[in-house]
Each structure stands twice: as structure tokens, then as C-alpha cells.
Amino acid sequence: MAVRRTYGSYNDGCASAHALDLIGERWALIIVRELLLGPKRFLDIQRDIPGIGPAALSQRLHNLEEAGIAVRRKLPMPTHVTMYDLTDWGRDLEAVNSALSLWAVRSPRLPLDADMSPDTVVLAMRAHARPLAHGARSRRISLKLTDSRVADREPVEYLATLATEGTFITKMFGSDDVDALVTSTTRAWKSLIISGDRSPLESCEDITVEGDREAVRVLLDATQLQAPVQAGSPFGN
Structure with a gap:
């Protein structure tokens, strides 16, 4: 089998070129993306990335x-389970993932109708997250997302903390001290953070809200995908 040549082997000493040698192959950065919020088993990674085969994932x-x-x-x-995780250096790639999200959201070819894994939806929210306005009351929302692409998957739970210092969303397991609990499919929740339309909070059967609905609206406003409006942009008129 032919050995893949690196940019460095062509006498290209650019650090960006070296970064592409490390994460530029197909699936590499997508795998990193799926590990940014915490470790996963091999089978979980494979289920969260439709289209990747076991041989490619293993490599x-x-x-x-x-x-x-x-x-x-x-x-x-007693678990004795093998997990894959990112190193501290690997987790720094969230900044790269966020920058790519902020850049690509302006693309007129962005596949708005395509679905996403729970972690990917939350990473998009984190990339676009904004702090609350000065003087606004802090909020805490539990968010349970079920992958719309795969049948019978357990929901993944996250905690969103909103404050004037920033908006933070982390993976978590159970919390009673919240203003609201949201349960949703990834498809329905993605539609909310993209469209800006809040009416599905009241009407969509794939979204349920327990507690303070206004807190949920504040979360959506603080994490809605935003991009500069330009001709041909899906966010234009």
C-alpha cells in the first residue's frame, strides 16, 4: 500500500499545512468533533458518524x-470497556471546529435539512453562544436530545448555564436545580436554533418543556446560529 505523503515531505513548513497532515484526512476531524464533549466507545463513535465503516474508523x-x-x-x-478520548491538546481543536462552524454557516450550500448527532448540535450551539445582556438573570436549563437518525437511542443530557459572563453547555447526567427541562429530537431542536422561530416550543410533538418556557427561549436566543447576512446566504431574506 502506498504511503501517504505529507505536506512537510514536499518541503512545506507551514503550521497550517502540518495541521492538515494531522487532521485533514476524511473523517479525522469529524471523529475529533464527536469526542470533544467526552469519551466514547468505538461503537458509539461509529453510530454517531453515519457512513464511516469500522476499518476506516479504526485507522x-x-x-x-x-x-x-x-x-x-x-x-x-466491572465495566472493562475501552473508551476513546481526546488529549488536552486534542480538545483544543474545539476552537478549530467552532471557527469552521462560524465560517461555513455563511455558505449558500449549507445542508440545512440534514440531521446531526446530539453532540454536534450542542457543539454548534457552543460555537455561536453569546452571553446574556448586562443585568439579565442567570438561567440553568437541562437539555435532553435524542438522535433523530437512529431508532431506539437513549437521550443524551446536557446542562446549559446562561449568565452575563457567558453561555456554557456541558454534557451531564441529572440535575434537579434547573429552571427548565427540555426533551427534544435533534432534528426538531436543530430547526429551532437555525430558524429563529419559537412557535414549535408550543406546537411540535417532538419537543416537550417542563418548567420556565421563557428560560428556554433565552437559551435559544443566546445560541441561535448567526451569520452576517449577504447575498445568497441561507440567513438572508
């Missing part, structure tokens, strides 16, 4: 480990 994970971006850990007994 890319090996390459990421070899580069020092990802690490493989075996949990102690």
Missing part, C-alpha cells in the same frame, strides 16, 4: 492516537 483513531490527539483508555472492572 483514523489509530492515526489520531499516533499523533497525540486521541488516547485509548480501558475502564476498570
Whole structure:
């Protein structure tokens, strides 16, 4: 099998070119994206990335480990499960993922109707997250997202904390101290953060809200995907 040549082997010393040598192959950055919010098993990664085969996933994970971006850990007994995680350096790639999201949201070819994994929806929200206005009351919302692409998947739970210092969304497991609890499919929630239309909070059967609905609207306003409006943009008129 032919060995893939690097940009460095062509005497290109640019750091951006070296970054592409590390994460520029197909699926590599997508795998990183799916690990940004925490470790996952091999099968979970494969289910969260439709289209990737086990051989390609295994090879890319090996390459990421070899580069020092990802690490493989075996949990102690009784689980004894192998998990894949990012190193501290690998987690710094969230800034790259966010920058790509902020850039690509202006594309007239952005596949607005395509679905996303729960983590990917939340990463998009984090990329576009904005702090509350000065003097606004802080809010905490529990968000449970079920992957619309795969049947019988358990919901993934996140905690959104909104304050004047910033809006933060993290993966979590159970919290009673929240203003609202939202349960939604990824497709329905993605539509909300893209469209700006808040009426599905009242009418969509795939979204349920317990608690303060206004807090949920504040979350949507603080994380809605935004881009400069320009000709041909899906966010234009």
C-alpha cells in the first residue's frame, strides 16, 4: 500500500499545512468533533458518524492516537470497556471546529435539512453562544436530545448555564436545580436554533418543556446560529 505523503515531505513548513497532515484526512476531524464533549466507545463513535465503516474508523483513531490527539483508555472492572478520548491538546481543536462552524454557516450550500448527532448540535450551539445582556438573570436549563437518525437511542443530557459572563453547555447526567427541562429530537431542536422561530416550543410533538418556557427561549436566543447576512446566504431574506 502506498504511503501517504505529507505536506512537510514536499518541503512545506507551514503550521497550517502540518495541521492538515494531522487532521485533514476524511473523517479525522469529524471523529475529533464527536469526542470533544467526552469519551466514547468505538461503537458509539461509529453510530454517531453515519457512513464511516469500522476499518476506516479504526485507522483514523489509530492515526489520531499516533499523533497525540486521541488516547485509548480501558475502564476498570466491572465495566472493562475501552473508551476513546481526546488529549488536552486534542480538545483544543474545539476552537478549530467552532471557527469552521462560524465560517461555513455563511455558505449558500449549507445542508440545512440534514440531521446531526446530539453532540454536534450542542457543539454548534457552543460555537455561536453569546452571553446574556448586562443585568439579565442567570438561567440553568437541562437539555435532553435524542438522535433523530437512529431508532431506539437513549437521550443524551446536557446542562446549559446562561449568565452575563457567558453561555456554557456541558454534557451531564441529572440535575434537579434547573429552571427548565427540555426533551427534544435533534432534528426538531436543530430547526429551532437555525430558524429563529419559537412557535414549535408550543406546537411540535417532538419537543416537550417542563418548567420556565421563557428560560428556554433565552437559551435559544443566546445560541441561535448567526451569520452576517449577504447575498445568497441561507440567513438572508
